[in-house]
Amino acid sequence: xxxxxxxxxxxxxxxxxxxxxxxxxxxxxxxxxxxxxxxxxxxxxxxxxxxxxxxxxxxxxxxxxxxxxxxxxxxxxxxxxxxxxxxxxxxxxxxxxxxxxxxxxxxxxxxxxxxxxxxxxxxxxxxxxxxxxxxxxxxxxxxxxxxxxxxxxxxxxxxxxxxxxxxxxxxxxxxxxxxx
Numbered sequence: 001x002x003x004x005x006x007x008x009x010x011x012x013x014x015x016x017x018x019x020x021x022x023x024x025x026x027x028x029x030x031x032x033x034x035x036x037x038x039x040x041x042x043x044x045x046x047x048x049x050x051x052x053x054x055x056x057x058x059x060x061x062x063x064x065x066x067x068x069x070x071x072x073x074x075x076x077x078x079x080x081x082x083x084x085x086x087x088x089x090x091x092x093x094x095x096x097x098x099x100x101x102x103x104x105x106x107x108x109x110x111x112x113x114x115x116x117x118x119x120x121x122x123x124x125x126x127x128x129x130x131x132x133x134x135x136x137x138x139x140x141x142x143x144x145x146x147x148x149x150x151x152x153x154x155x156x157x158x159x160x161x162x163x164x165x166x167x168x169x170x171x172x173x174x175x176x177x178x179x180x
Contacts, residue, residue, distance in 0.1 A: 007109065014106050021099050025092060032088050039081055046074065 049070065 007113070011106065011109065014102055018099060018102055018106075021095055021102075025095055025099070028088055028092055028095075032085065032092070035081055035085055035088070039078070039085070042074070042078060042081075046071075
């Protein structure tokens with residue numbers, strides 16, 4: 001039993017750890033999706049800026065210089081977001097591998113335990129079957145002997161209890177040649 005309790009505790013810890021990792025992966029996925037949405041929104045804003053600024057840039061250099069400053073300000077943020085996104089993807093890959101390893105360990109333990117339980121139940125059922133056969137043999141043999149003894153006693157009592165029939169003569173004195 002101490003093994004079973006220890007394994008149960010380990011199984012619970014693995015399950016809790018797996019759930020925590022799953023929650024962390026979900027949170028990281030939500031962060032990834034929001035960053036992706038933010039990057040998409042930023043990309044749309046940049047595209048809008050390009051569409052509105054390009055005609056003006058062509059007409060004046062001053063506006064062109066301002067646009068250049070804006071792109072210089074936004075560029076590090078986009079690069080930072082891209083780096084964060086790459087880091088997030090790497091972290092998700094590592095955690096997914098850890099979850100797979102933990103899941104395989106849990107499945108292996110479950111398989112071993114189920115084999116153990118199957119072996120124990122098979123042994124118990126075999127022992128019950130052998131005990132049943134032994135008990136049937138032990139009980140049925142004396143019952144058959146007792147039944148035979150009772151039957152023979154009944155036959156003896158019935159034979160002794162019946163009155164004897166007086167014998168009839170098979171020949172009559174009158175006709176000796178007559179067969180009855």
